[in-house]
Amino acid sequence: MKRHALTTRIWHWISAVLVVILFMSGLTISNAHPWLYWGEAGFMPQEAWLAVPRFPDWMTIPGYYSLAVARDWHNLAVWPFALMLLFIWVAMLANRHFKRDIATTAEEWQPRNIRRDIAAHLRLDFDHGAGKYNFFQKLAYGLVFGLFLPMMIFTGIAISPGLGPTFGWLIDLLGGRQSARGLHFIFAFALFGFFVVHVVMVMLAGPARQVSDMITGGKGKDGEADAP
Helix, strand or coil, X not given: CECCCHHHHHHHHXXXXXXXXXXXXXXXXXXXXCEECCCCCCCCHHHXXXXXXXXXXXXXXXXXXXXXXXXXXXXXXXXXXXXXXHHHHHHHHHCCHHHHHHCCCCHHHCHHHHHHHHHHHHCCCCCCCCCCXXXXXXXXXXXXXXXXXXXXXXXXXXXXXXXXXXXHHHHHHCCCHHHHHHHHHHHHHHHHHHHHHHHHHHHHHCHHHHHHHHHHCCCCCCCCCCEC
């Protein structure tokens, strides 16, 4: 039996490419007006709550400043990204991957168990526990699937020039179009932070096996529920 289901592997690699395109093209869009505001309106830098640094061309798509081209890349990637998020949620609920492997239990939130998890991580022991993932892995994946990725979609809709007028209720719910833009930036960098930690953890846990398992599916460990 496989450690990672085929649906998980398909989603992982396609979404990784799409997120990179979205993030790098988003940096170009940020360069067009690198100030963030709260509320409905905002244009003057002195009214901003954050001045975002200008990102160098090697970090952006395209590799030069062009707001129009960056928006084209962003729009090209965002629709398959949203469809892939819907796809993985349907798959996780259908094969019970979310309930079995990602959802945390009340027992895992006990302070003694959290302290034990912290101690295990400090020993670079990432395979502790009976299930596929330990508590902090479940917490991280739960935040990504349940909060970070959906909020990227919702805030993106709210700030989209083409979709925003149709979703006025969503803009109001997020506190205004500029607030939605600020939240979009926050969640984008929260995802970037997760990506950095994820790569570091893969390197510490053994990159050859981790990458191979995400390509081939790998083999479930003893005491772990096998992926369908």
